[in-house]
Amino acid sequence: MPNPPNIDAIKKQIEIEFRAYVNAISVLGTLRDYFQEHSFICYVEKRIEKKAGNYKTPDLLLRSNNFLFIDHKYTESGDDKNLDDKIEKMKEYNTIFVFKDPDTSVPVEFQPECVMLTPRDIIKYLKKKANCPVTWGYKLDGTVAIEQSIGKVKDLRVDSLFSPTLLAPISDEARKYKFILSHAPKSYTTVQVYAILWTMHSAKDFLKPTFQVKYSEILKYFNQSFSPWISPEAMQLNASRLKEALRFLHSLRWIKLLDSDSGKIIEVIRKRGRSMGDVIPYLINEQAKEEYAKQLKKYVKQSETKVSKEKPEFKQERLTDYF
Amino acid sequence: MASQITAPLTVPQLYSQLDAFHSSHEVRPLHIFTVFPRVDVESIPDFAYEAGTGAVLERQDEGFYKLTIASAHRRQHAHGFLIDYKKIWNILIRTVESPTVAGNVTKSWLSRMYPVVCVSYMKPDDLLNIMDSLSKVESSTLGLRGYVLRKYGAPESMKKWPMDKPYSRREIEQTMRNENKLLEAIDFVFKVEGTSFRVRMETSGHFVFYEGGPYCYTNFQRLLLSTFNEIALVNHKFFSNRERRIVNGEAKISQITLKPTKGLTKSDFESLSMHLAKNYSTAVMHSGNPWLLLSLIDNNDGSSFDIHGYSSEIQIVPFNKASAESLMKLISEIYELFPLVKIA
Numbered sequence: 001m002p003n004p005p006n007i008d009a010i011k012k013q014i015e016i017e018f019r020a021y022v023n024a025i026s027v028l029g030t031l032r033d034y035f036q037e038h039s040f041i042c043y044v045e046k047r048i049e050k051k052a053g054n055y056k057t058p059d060l061l062l063r064s065n066n067f068l069f070i071d072h073k074y075t076e077s078g079d080d081k082n083l084d085d086k087i088e089k090m091k092e093y094n095t096i097f098v099f100k101d102p103d104t105s106v107p108v109e110f111q112p113e114c115v116m117l118t119p120r121d122i123i124k125y126l127k128k129k130a131n132c133p134v135t136w137g138y139k140l141d142g143t144v145a146i147e148q149s150i151g152k153v154k155d156l157r158v159d160s161l162f163s164p165t166l167l168a169p170i171s172d173e174a175r176k177y178k179f180i181l182s183h184a185p186k187s188y189t190t191v192q193v194y195a196i197l198w199t200m201h202s203a204k205d206f207l208k209p210t211f212q213v214k215y216s217e218i219l220k221y222f223n224q225s226f227s228p229w230i231s232p233e234a235m236q237l238n239a240s241r242l243k244e245a246l247r248f249l250h251s252l253r254w255i256k257l258l259d260s261d262s263g264k265i266i267e268v269i270r271k272r273g274r275s276m277g278d279v280i281p282y283l284i285n286e287q288a289k290e291e292y293a294k295q296l297k298k299y300v301k302q303s304e305t306k307v308s309k310e311k312p313e314f315k316q317e318r319l320t321d322y323f
Numbered sequence: 324m325a326s327q328i329t330a331p332l333t334v335p336q337l338y339s340q341l342d343a344f345h346s347s348h349e350v351r352p353l354h355i356f357t358v359f360p361r362v363d364v365e366s367i368p369d370f371a372y373e374a375g376t377g378a379v380l381e382r383q384d385e386g387f388y389k390l391t392i393a394s395a396h397r398r399q400h401a402h403g404f405l406i407d408y409k410k411i412w413n414i415l416i417r418t419v420e421s422p423t424v425a426g427n428v429t430k431s432w433l434s435r436m437y438p439v440v441c442v443s444y445m446k447p448d449d450l451l452n453i454m455d456s457l458s459k460v461e462s463s464t465l466g467l468r469g470y471v472l473r474k475y476g477a478p479e480s481m482k483k484w485p486m487d488k489p490y491s492r493r494e495i496e497q498t499m500r501n502e503n504k505l506l507e508a509i510d511f512v513f514k515v516e517g518t519s520f521r522v523r524m525e526t527s528g529h530f531v532f533y534e535g536g537p538y539c540y541t542n543f544q545r546l547l548l549s550t551f552n553e554i555a556l557v558n559h560k561f562f563s564n565r566e567r568r569i570v571n572g573e574a575k576i577s578q579i580t581l582k583p584t585k586g587l588t589k590s591d592f593e594s595l596s597m598h599l600a601k602n603y604s605t606a607v608m609h610s611g612n613p614w615l616l617l618s619l620i621d622n623n624d625g626s627s628f629d630i631h632g633y634s635s636e637i638q639i640v641p642f643n644k645a646s647a648e649s650l651m652k653l654i655s656e657i658y659e660l661f662p663l664v665k666i667a
Contacts, residue, residue, distance in 0.1 A: 022608045022616065130614065174616075175631060175640045176567065176574035191606040191618055198604075199644035201625025203361055206439055207373040221643060228572045274622045277600040278607045 002302070005295035011288035016106065018185045018284060025179055028168030030130035036170065169227065178225035182237040186248060187283035193245040194254065194279075196221050197268050209271065215264035218242070252286060331383040337404060337415075341540035345520075345532065351418035353540075354403075354426040355530040355548065356433065357411060357443045357555055359648055361624075364388065364407050370439045376432050380405070390414065392432045401428040410559070411443065411552050426531065438624035441648035443528035443555035444655040447499070447506035447662070450524060451492050453550055454509060458490055460546065463515035465490045471525075472504035475598070475660050479507060500584070505662035518542055526655070528555065562647035562654075567640075579639045579650070580667040581657060586634040591661070595632065598660050599653075621649045628653065637664065 169179055178192045197213055199221070205211035222242050223235060230238075246266065249255045254272035258265040276282060332340075344350055362370060364380070371378035377393030377400075386407035393400050401424075403416035418425045433442055458465045467484040474480075482498065484490075490511070499506055508525040520535030520543045530551075532543060565577040592611030599605050599619060609616040615632030626649035627642040639653065657664065 026609060026614055026616075175578060175629065175638065176576050188608070191608075194604070195618055195620050195627040195642060198620045198622065198625045199627050199642060201644075203624075206361070206624065207370055224569050224574070224643070227574075270622060274604045274620075275601075276604075278596060278605055280606050280608070 002299065004299050005292055007288055007292040010291050010295070011284060012104075014185065014187070014284050014288055014291070016104065018187060018280070019103075021183070021185050021188060025168060025174060026130045027126060029170050029174055030126055032168055033129070033170040034125050173227055177227040179227070180222075180225060180238055180241055181230075182241065184241060186244060186287050187280055189241045190245040190248050190283055191279060192225065193218070193222065193242060194249060194273060196225065197255065197266065201268070210267050210269050212258075213266045213268065214262070215246075215266060218266060248283075248287070248290075251290070252283075332387070332389075333384045334387050334406060337387075338541050338544060341415075342538050345534050345539050346537055350534050352422050353418065353532040354416040354429055355532060356414040356416070356429060357528040357530075357548075357552055358414060358433065359410070359441045359443055359555075359559060360407075360412055360439075361441065361646075361648065362439050364405065364412070367436075367439070371432075371436065374435045374439070376435050378432075392416075392429065394428045394431050395435060399424065399428045401425045401432070408552065411556055412440070413548065413552070422531075426529070430529070437652075438621075438646070438648060441652070443559070444651045445526045445528060445551075445555065445558070446666070447526060447658070448665075449554050449558070450506060450509055450526060451495065453524070453547065453554065454490060454511070455492060456550060457513055457546065460515055463513065466512040466514070468510040468512065468521075470495060470506060470510065471508040472499060472502060473507050474502070474504045474662075475594075480504070500663060503662060505658055513546070515542065515546070522547065524551070526658075558651065559647050562650040565641040565647070565650060566645045567642050576640055578641070579654070581637040581639070581654070581661070581664040582635070582667050583637070583661055584663045584665075587632060587637070587661075588634075592632050595630075595637075595657070595660055599630075599656060602656065603653075619653075621653070624649050626650070636667070637661075 169177060173179075180189050180192050196218060200213045200217060201211050219239065219242065222239070226235060226238065246255065246257060250257045252272070254269060256267040256269070258267055273279060341353065345353065364386075368378045368380060371392070375395055377391075379391040381389040383389055383404075386409070388405045388407070389402075390405040391400055391402050401416045402419065403414060403425075406413045406415070414429065416425045416429050433440060454465065454467075457463070466486065467488075467490045468486075469481050469483045471479050471481055495506065498504075506526065508523055510521075510523045512519055512521045518536035518538050520539040521533040522543060523531040523533075524547070528551075530548070532540065535543070562579075565579070567577075568575045589611040592615040595615070596605060596607050596610070596617055599617065604620040604622055606618040607616075608618060611632065615630065617630040617632070619628045619630060621627070624646055626645045628645060628650075629640045629642065631638040631640065637657065639650070641650065654666070
């Protein structure tokens with residue numbers, strides 16, 4: 001029987017995920033900045049599996065003269081491995097970085113994943129530009145040697161050459177776009193959606209207690225928040241984040257979701273969500289309460305099922321038998 | 324008894340009345356506010372009603388109105404005039420009771436009327452530039468009486484200036500730097516062409532006009548207020564059209580960068596976040612060291628900004644909507660905390 005849910009633990013986890021997401025934007029963006037600045041070309045050393053017409057990249061291993069970084073396989077959250085297992089498995093490489101939550105020093109998984117690199121000067125760069133919470137990982141005997149001259153790569157393990165791109169904004173893009181990716185934490189998306197809603201506030205409603213916005217309009221603005229290199233598929237996924245954020249805002253009574261003849265309307269209640277300091281802790285708290293209620297319901301249901309299973313089955317005797 | 328009907332006034336007639344009134348002895352000060360309108364002047368009474376205050380306009384001439392305003396719940400009133408220069412208004416309020424009541428009623432009214440009517444915030448440098456330009460007027464003397472400095476969270480401090488000591492911008496700036504304080508107001512007497520006027524000029528676009536010699540108000544209007552209005556409009560233009568725009572699918576931003584005189588720390592960013600949270604919806608995405616990422620909504624007019632703070636600069640990045648008025652207000656809030664920042 002699992003333990004009953006704990007709201008403090010749920011809240012803590014949401015906070016860590018929130019920070020990890022924002023750190024990922026900062027750290028990975030800085031990393032991408034670094035790659036661009038130094039015009040690195042990387043080598044794919046393992047063949048990328050092709051599955052159902054698409055390239056799947058679970059074993060992607062990239063190496064430049066001094067750089068080594070991988071994705072998915074070791075940080076994928078969908079598998080059974082925990083982060084420690086994944087770190088353990090990465091021992092085969094020269095150097096890894098483990099990103100830690102600055103408050104708890106607990107290793108944090110970043111998405112999109114990019115977990116290891118070398119040499120030390122990139123740490124200095126990351127420390128200076130993003131002050132990212134990194135720590136040295138393992139140092140083993142990396143023996144792979146690759147000549148750097150393009151076209152003269154002799155090593156058979158090298159599959160292709162490419163310039164590294166990460167799904168993370170460099171500082172310029174971070175200023176232009178909102179980076180509400182499909183795995184963005186709910187409170188993060190909600191704040192951005194709320195900001196977009198307010199930008200649609202017209203002068204005639206300046207001092208009115210509420211104002212209304214068409215859903216179709218906010219969807220348009222929301223889509224403009226993304227950088228152009230986000231695919232239409234990702235955009236579609238992100239639209240579901242918009243709906244989730246709107247439902248969340250509705251549950252907080254900061255907005256009302258209304259239906260009208262001309263389509264879906266969002267009514268923004270002006271007095272909500274203001275004069276409360278930083279809204280993030282409040283949103284995380286509310287999200288934790290919502291999640292706790294959900295988990296508690298599930299827990300109660302599981303408990304009830306278990307009790308009913310444990311109950312001795314009553315066998316209906318036939319009257320004739322009984323008597 | 325038939326009621327007395329007064330003929331409508333024109334602006335030159337008003338100036339002439341003010342000249343006469345303020346050159347006599349023991350006059351009460353006149354409060355002048357330079358503000359940016361966001362709506363048509365005729366709709367002010369309706370907006371004032373929605374804001375829980377009051378306003379009555381009585382048209383005198385083209386772009387010129389008698390104005391009566393009421394404080395919240397209409398407890399106190401102030402009377403004066405509104406001169407509509409289309410992009411900027413001057414509101415002149417006469418003192419009837421104690422010298423501060425009219426000014427305070429108007430400040431409170433303006434605060435409630437934001438963003439319909441917005442105060443024209445000035446940079447401390449703007450005030451000093453105006454002082455510099457006055458000091459260069461031929462055959463004139465500029466007598467500084469004092470200036471007001473303020474540190475965040477502390478009461479203002481009036482720095483008195485010896486009567487016979489000439490105005491020195493360098494000395495004021497040195498004191499600001501030494502004490503890390505914001506210049507809020509300058510009180511001075513300006514003498515030219517056989518006349519003079521005494522004024523207190525504030526960064527909030529508020530003037531207190533005390534008294535002077537013949538044609539004192541006309542000269543104040545010509546030499547000071549019109550210059551102030553022009554600078555306010557230049558500032559307004561600088562902060563206008565800064566919204567994020569999408570051009571051929573790419574976002575174009577027009578950020579504003581503020582440079583501090585010394586490196587900003589995490590504690591500075593925390594103070595900034597807490598200060599801004601008093602007047603805006605804020606969301607601190609990253610709390611500093613070295614990067615502050617703060618999303619901010621001006622719930623009054625719907626402008627939205629991201630603030631990126633680094634040790635060496637603060638960047639204000641307007642989002643899809645960002646009015647010049649809201650930006651100016653935001654920058655004045657940042658000045659409160661970091662009085663010596665400069666717009667890069």
